[in-house]
Amino acid sequence: MFWSSVLLALRAIRRNLLRSFLTILGIVIGVGAVITMVTLGNGATRAVSDQISSLGSNLIMVRPGQRLGPGRDSAGAPRFKASDAEAIAAQIGSIHAVAPVANKGVTVVYAARNWATTVTGSTDAYFTVGNWRLADGRIFTKAEQRAGKAVCVIGATVRKELFGDRPPLGDELRIKNFACEVIGLLQSKGQSAMGMDQDDIIVIPLRTLQRRLTGNQDVNTLMVSAQDSGDTDRIMADLRLLMRERRKIVANEDDNFSILDTRQIAEAMTGTTKVLTLLLGAVAAVSLLVGGIGIMNIMLVSVTERTREIGIRLAIGALEREVLLQFLIEAVALSSLGGVVGITLATLASIGLAKVMQVPYIFDPGINLLSFLFSAAIGVIFGYFPARRAARLDPIDALRHE
Amino acid sequence: MNATSAHAAPENGALIELRDATKTYGQGPATFLALRGVNLRIDAGEFVAIMGPSGSGKSTAMNILGCLDNPTSGAYLFRGMHVENLTRNQRALLRRYYLGFVFQGFNLLARTTALENVELPLVYRGEPRAARHAKARAALDAVGLRQWEHHTPAELSGGQQQRVAIARAIVTDPTILLADEPTGNLDSQRSHEIMDLLAALNRDRGITVLMVTHEPDMARYAKRVIHFVDGRVDSDHHNGEHS
Numbered sequence: 001m002f003w004s005s006v007l008l009a010l011r012a013i014r015r016n017l018l019r020s021f022l023t024i025l026g027i028v029i030g031v032g033a034v035i036t037m038v039t040l041g042n043g044a045t046r047a048v049s050d051q052i053s054s055l056g057s058n059l060i061m062v063r064p065g066q067r068l069g070p071g072r073d074s075a076g077a078p079r080f081k082a083s084d085a086e087a088i089a090a091q092i093g094s095i096h097a098v099a100p101v102a103n104k105g106v107t108v109v110y111a112a113r114n115w116a117t118t119v120t121g122s123t124d125a126y127f128t129v130g131n132w133r134l135a136d137g138r139i140f141t142k143a144e145q146r147a148g149k150a151v152c153v154i155g156a157t158v159r160k161e162l163f164g165d166r167p168p169l170g171d172e173l174r175i176k177n178f179a180c181e182v183i184g185l186l187q188s189k190g191q192s193a194m195g196m197d198q199d200d201i202i203v204i205p206l207r208t209l210q211r212r213l214t215g216n217q218d219v220n221t222l223m224v225s226a227q228d229s230g231d232t233d234r235i236m237a238d239l240r241l242l243m244r245e246r247r248k249i250v251a252n253e254d255d256n257f258s259i260l261d262t263r264q265i266a267e268a269m270t271g272t273t274k275v276l277t278l279l280l281g282a283v284a285a286v287s288l289l290v291g292g293i294g295i296m297n298i299m300l301v302s303v304t305e306r307t308r309e310i311g312i313r314l315a316i317g318a319l320e321r322e323v324l325l326q327f328l329i330e331a332v333a334l335s336s337l338g339g340v341v342g343i344t345l346a347t348l349a350s351i352g353l354a355k356v357m358q359v360p361y362i363f364d365p366g367i368n369l370l371s372f373l374f375s376a377a378i379g380v381i382f383g384y385f386p387a388r389r390a391a392r393l394d395p396i397d398a399l400r401h402e
Numbered sequence: 403m404n405a406t407s408a409h410a411a412p413e414n415g416a417l418i419e420l421r422d423a424t425k426t427y428g429q430g431p432a433t434f435l436a437l438r439g440v441n442l443r444i445d446a447g448e449f450v451a452i453m454g455p456s457g458s459g460k461s462t463a464m465n466i467l468g469c470l471d472n473p474t475s476g477a478y479l480f481r482g483m484h485v486e487n488l489t490r491n492q493r494a495l496l497r498r499y500y501l502g503f504v505f506q507g508f509n510l511l512a513r514t515t516a517l518e519n520v521e522l523p524l525v526y527r528g529e530p531r532a533a534r535h536a537k538a539r540a541a542l543d544a545v546g547l548r549q550w551e552h553h554t555p556a557e558l559s560g561g562q563q564q565r566v567a568i569a570r571a572i573v574t575d576p577t578i579l580l581a582d583e584p585t586g587n588l589d590s591q592r593s594h595e596i597m598d599l600l601a602a603l604n605r606d607r608g609i610t611v612l613m614v615t616h617e618p619d620m621a622r623y624a625k626r627v628i629h630f631v632d633g634r635v636d637s638d639h640h641n642g643e644h645s
Contacts, residue, residue: 004525015513305512312509315470316523316570317498319491396470399509 005322009329020334022298023383027338027375028345030291034371035346035364036353037284041277043350043359048273050360051191051198052266058096058229059129059262060236062222062243066258077256079218082206084246085123088224092238094231099125100219102209108202110162110173117158119175119202121209122223127153127186129223137169137184140205148207153184155201178212180204191358232261288371292378299382304401307390311398314391323391324384331383335376342375343368416479417446417578417610418467423476423486424633425462436462437473438633446577449604449611451621454630461582463630464614468501468580469493481577498526502571502609506583508563510555510570516542517551520569527574541569545599561592568599572609579603581613585620597623 013020064077085100102121107114120126124139140151152173159168172179189198210217224239226232236259243257306327313323347363354361390398425437437459444450454460465471466478469485470493478485480496488496497503502523510519520538529537542548545565555563564584571579581600585593601623604611613624621627622641629637 004528008525011514011518015511308509309511312511313522313526314494315497315503315505315509316526317494317496317501318526319494321491322526394471396465399505399507 002325005325006329008326009333012326012330013333016302019298019302023295023334023379024338024341026291026294026298027335027379028291028342030288030375030378031339031342031371032346032349033287033291034281034284035343035368036349037280038277038367039346039350039362039364040353040357040359041273041280042362042364043354044357045270045273045277046362047359048270049266051189052262052269058226058232059265060224060226060232060239061260061265062224062239062257063220063260064257066255078247079220080222080257081217082219084219084243085125085222087246088222088239088242091242092235094227094235096225096227097125097128098225099123099129099223100206101126101221101223102206102214102219104209104213106176106213108158108162108173108175110171113162115158115161117200117202119152119204119209119213121204121206121213123206126203126223129225132189133187135185135187137182139184145205145207148205148211150178150180150208150212151183151204152180153186153203154182155186155199156188157197157199158202159185175202175204176213180208232263236261288374291375295375295378296382299386303386303390306387307393307398307401310387310390311393311395311401314395314398320391324388327387327391328380328384331380331387332376334383335379338379339372339376343372415445416443417448417481419443419477419479420463420466420473421477421479423463423466423473423478425459425466425471426474435633437466439476440633440635442628442635442638444610444612446610447604447608449601449623449625450613451624451627452612452614452630453616453618453621453627454636455616458630459633460614460630462633464580464582464612467578467612468503469496498523499574500577502574502576502579504564504567504571504579504581504584506586508555508560508567508587510563510566512556513554515552515554516547516558516566516569519555519566520573523570523574537573538569541573542566544572544603545569559592560588561595564588564592564596565599568596568603572603572607575607576609578610578612581611583614583616585615585617590619593617593620 062080064079066077080100082100085098089095089098099122103118104121105116105118107116108119123145124142126132127134127139134153135156137153139153140149144151152175154168162168162173163171168182168185170182172181174180186199186201191197206219224235226235239259240255244255247256249255310323314320351361390401393401420440420442423437423440424435427434427436440459440463442463452460452464462471466473469480469488472488472493473486476486480500485493485496511522517535517538520541521534524534524537539548539551542551545568547562547565547569550558550562555566558566564587568584579600584600585596588596597620600611600613603609611624613620615621624641626638626640628635
């Protein structure tokens with residue numbers, strides 16, 4: 001009985017090619033759209049959170065001024081000093097590393113090439129805090145930091161722009177008016193979540209920067225990394241107290257600095273992409289719904305014809321359960337085929353678009369299964385249940401169905 | 403399903419028999435008595451036409467005889483076996499193995515070739531593919547449509563469609579062929595061709611034919627004519643003998 005039902009179902013699919021095709025199309029579009037949208041959204045969110053975690057886990061940033069976010073302009077608020085970093089390292093527990101950071105935008109020159117970039121002055125702790133790994137060479141020593149030696153560690157972009165294919169280690173590039181030996185090459189981190197090239201970087205000892213480029217003792221940012229992410233709240237509270245004390249802020253005066261941890265940075269940045277993913281998902285869900293309504297319409301339009309067909313089958317001696325099995329197999333076959341085609345197309349589209357958009361492709365079994373089940377359910381419900389109603393009619397009534 | 407019991411020797415030789423069968427539709431004041439106690443006996447090999455005005459109960463009687471419907475009261479014996487108490491599925495199996503149907507509206511599956519339409523009852527009988535094809539071709543041959551086997555109903559004339567329907571009804575070698583106004587949708591010439599075909603099936607293959615019609619011209623092909631009036635058998639005579 002099962003095989004004859006399969007045979008009958010396959011015949012019915014072949015006979016009603018247009019109807020079958022439209023049913024499959026509805027499922028393909030619904031499944032395909034939802035999976036593609038959600039997969040790309042997940043990829044974008046992952047890209048952002050990857051960038052943030054590449055900043056260094058458990059990272060806390062202390063900046064002068066109260067304004068958050070990029071393009072901060074902390075005019076008026078006093079800068080930090082290198083001694084602030086030392087005080088933090090000495091007085092606050094559970095800290096992995098503290099790096100004072102100061103920057104200066106300059107043009108660097110090597111041979112006939114020059115490159116406009118930002119030079120970062122910091123200590124060896126910067127590489128720990130910023131989660132940087134060396135591709136080659138070494139970072140600067142404590143002695144070099146104390147002496148303010150002209151040594152630098154460069155990122156992949158700077159190396160490519162200035163040195164091309166030549167090995168940079170041991171060579172000297174010129175930063176403004178002094179020559180600086182390249183002692184280390186950093187591993188590439190790629191683009192940041194904000195679309196900035198993180199490899200466009202030159203790190204020199206803080207004292208070198210202060211003496212030779214900025215001419216002052218200022219530090220723009222203090223980067224702190226906690227030993228354990230569970231401690232960040234306490235560390236941030238301690239940091240606040242310490243900085244208020246060091247900056248002589250009286251009891252009811254506002255902070256003239258701000259403290260952010262990775263989680264807050266991450267929330268600010270992934271928040272946007274999450275909203276976008278949700279939005280895309282919602283749009284795709286509408287197409288899933290439209291696909292479902294399409295299936296529903298096709299099935300309901302053919303109910304009269306199908307009811308008569310069921311009447312004929314019953315009259316010539318088909319059992320109710322045979323008719324039902326046939327229609328169930330038909331509905332399941334069409335829905336599954338549509339689901340498989342939809343998932344295949346969505347996977348291809350997601351991989352292709354992820355490449356174009358430079359976000360990672362992440363296979364999400366949940367959304368694949370969910371959208372497949374939803375479409376299949378629509379196909380089965382609207383293919384099977386009208387058939388079930390018809391199969392319960394008396395054959396004569398089914399034959400008379402107008 | 404005790405289908406085999408239908409093969410049991412009939413107690414009195416009757417192929418089918420209605421005993422005081424009634425059928426009511428609706429309930430309360432809207433009750434409609436379609437059959438008011440019908441007694442009818444048809445023997446194997448007969449060609450019976452059932453006639454009567456609209457609402458006389460002839461179609462209701464036909465549906466009961468075709469095991470598509472159960473009488474409200476009374477008995478229906480098929481080869482001596484009581485059918486009136488059978489379940490839906492048991493009646494379906496009875497139809498599958500003993501009955502063939504021809505309808506006024508042809509009732510062929512759309513977009514399905516003549517051959518596949520004729521094969522359909524054999525699929526439900528679980529016959530293998532080769533046997534299905536051979537039998538279906540033979541049945542189409544019998545109705546003169548062998549060369550039309552790959553055409554769909556939309557590509558066939560009304561008369562041809564009805565002949566495909568007849569082929570579908572006889573492909574299982576049924577004990578009884580039930581035809582409900584088989585010529586109702588056809589012109590006069592096509593109607594006579596269909597009646598010739600039914601008469602030939604009855605004569606040459608010994609298939610018992612039971613036909614509902616309201617056209618006296620068509621009833622003339624039958625050996626026996628039963629008139630229904632108001633849910634009862636009004637007259638019952640054999641063609642040639644005038645009552």
